[in-house]
Amino acid sequence: KYIFVYKTIWKKSYMRIFNYTVLFEPIEDGGYLVIVPALPGIVTHGSTIEEARMMAADAIKCHCEGLLKDGEPLPKDVSLHAEPVKEIISVELENA
Numbered sequence: 001k002y003i004f005v006y007k008t009i010w011k012k013s014y015m016r017i018f019n020y021t022v023l024f025e026p027i028e029d030g031g032y033l034v035i036v037p038a039l040p041g042i043v044t045h046g047s048t049i050e051e052a053r054m055m056a057a058d059a060i061k062c063h064c065e066g067l068l069k070d071g072e073p074l075p076k077d078v079s080l081h082a083e084p085v086k087e088i089i090s091v092e093l094e095n096a
Helices: 049-069
Strands: 002-006 012-016 023-026 032-035 043-046
Touching: 032 049, 043 049
Parallel strands: none
Antiparallel strands: 002 012, 023 032, 032 043
């Protein structure tokens, strides 16, 4: 999908829509933690699912704009072939 945006009479720019899978994890104190598997490092949150969606969209847009500015390619979305697995991992720490 492309959206044409006319910035001036002489110049037009092209906007393209990208879709990314987002995971919302309920937080114990309320709200949602958000991660984007295709874009490692993006972690955000929102008090409500609607706010979490808006925060995710903003984080994705800012991250992608930064990649484009640096001349980097935009990652493709990743497909989740199964539900995420939840488990507890125990570690030993000396002098903790």
